[in-house]
Amino acid sequence: MQQPNSATAQPEPEAANGGGPGGTTDQPEGGKPRSTPVHAAVRGTGADDAAAGPVKVEVRDLNLWYGETQALHGINLDVREREVTALIGPSGCGKSTFLRCINRMNDLIPSVQVDGGIYLDSRDIYDPSVDVVQLRSRVGMVFQKPNPFPKSIYENIAYAPRIHGIAKKGAEMDDLVETSLRKAGLWKEVADRLDQPGTSLSGGQQQRLCIARAIAVSPEVILMDEPASALDPVATATIEELIDELRQNYTILIVTHNMQQAARVARYTAFFHMGELIEYDDTETMFTNPRERKTEDYITGRFG
Numbered sequence: 001m002q003q004p005n006s007a008t009a010q011p012e013p014e015a016a017n018g019g020g021p022g023g024t025t026d027q028p029e030g031g032k033p034r035s036t037p038v039h040a041a042v043r044g045t046g047a048d049d050a051a052a053g054p055v056k057v058e059v060r061d062l063n064l065w066y067g068e069t070q071a072l073h074g075i076n077l078d079v080r081e082r083e084v085t086a087l088i089g090p091s092g093c094g095k096s097t098f099l100r101c102i103n104r105m106n107d108l109i110p111s112v113q114v115d116g117g118i119y120l121d122s123r124d125i126y127d128p129s130v131d132v133v134q135l136r137s138r139v140g141m142v143f144q145k146p147n148p149f150p151k152s153i154y155e156n157i158a159y160a161p162r163i164h165g166i167a168k169k170g171a172e173m174d175d176l177v178e179t180s181l182r183k184a185g186l187w188k189e190v191a192d193r194l195d196q197p198g199t200s201l202s203g204g205q206q207q208r209l210c211i212a213r214a215i216a217v218s219p220e221v222i223l224m225d226e227p228a229s230a231l232d233p234v235a236t237a238t239i240e241e242l243i244d245e246l247r248q249n250y251t252i253l254i255v256t257h258n259m260q261q262a263a264r265v266a267r268y269t270a271f272f273h274m275g276e277l278i279e280y281d282d283t284e285t286m287f288t289n290p291r292e293r294k295t296e297d298y299i300t301g302r303f304g
């Protein structure tokens with residue numbers, strides 16, 4: 001499938017969290033994935049892990065171009081439900097590009113062309129009938145730099161649920177705001193200052209506010225693009241603990257440059273190199289007994 005792209009503005013936080021412009025109003029339709037066999041380009045798609053849970057996101061033969069330049073080459077990957085999957089690899093290898101495919105954030109870049117398939121619960125997210133706004137409420141995103149809206153802490157959480165009609169004003173919304181902040185481990189720190197600007201919080205608190213904002217629209221998948229790289233070690237540890245709690249309810253993909261972080265938070269790890277998925281396995285195996293020479297060279301610090 002070729003993916004025509006809408007020439008819209010740069011990605012906006014609202015768009016990433018299901019509340020922004022840019023989507024169609026068509027309802028998604030069901031549909032079985034193409035009968036593409038699971039012929040992983042790499043050994044170990046995770047599909048052979050007997051203990052693994054169900055597959056939430058299937059990626060099949062995914063290619064992506066920025067204009068004439070191909071940035072992703074034939075990616076095949078099964079992302080397990082309610083697990084954390086880390087994406088690692090040297091700078092420029094395509095980790096963020098790949099992550100942005102999963103909620104179609106790349107649609108916002110005019111030169112992008114995508115082919116192949118990504119199936120969320122067996123439905124092709126690039127099917128023309130898919131409502132992109134709704135997709136982004138199912139697949140939330142947290143960015144490297146905390147990006148709260150220039151609004152109060154309360155409004156940061158309430159904005160998208162209001163737009164999506166998930167909660168009404170008053171007690172119903174108050175409950176949703178509190179629950180989302182609790183799930184993000186921030187409630188106790190902000191309960192008495194909900195009317196203050198989100199930007200008045202520390203960096204680590206702002207990032208947890210952004211996670212609470214993503215959670216508020218009840219996503220099933222959360223994409224995290226180096227969510228702790230702008231934070232100090234204490235705030236990083238808090239985010240990692242939070243990720244560990246969130247995995248009980250959400251499927252999480254996290255891009256990280258920090259291999260210790262991948263080892264701490266992720267059950268599965270995918271190693272990318274020059275736009276290719278070189279290896280995908282459970283994290284422990286990947287770091288102790290990688291199958292591919294390139295993976296070994298990367299994790300032992302020979303390049304990267």
Ligand SMILES: Nc1ncnc2c1ncn2[C@@H]1O[C@H](COP(=O)(O)OP(=O)(O)OP(=O)(O)O)[C@@H](O)[C@H]1O
Nearest residue numbers: 066071089090091092093094095096097098109257
């Ligand atoms: N908007 C864009 N337009 C054109 N090329 C892009 C764009 N975004 C990324 N690229 C290119 O695509 C390739 C993959 O970039 P990407 O940001 O996905 O890599 P990455 O692994 O996430 O890197 P990093 O770890 O440095 O963030 C790089 O060659 C990059 O220059």
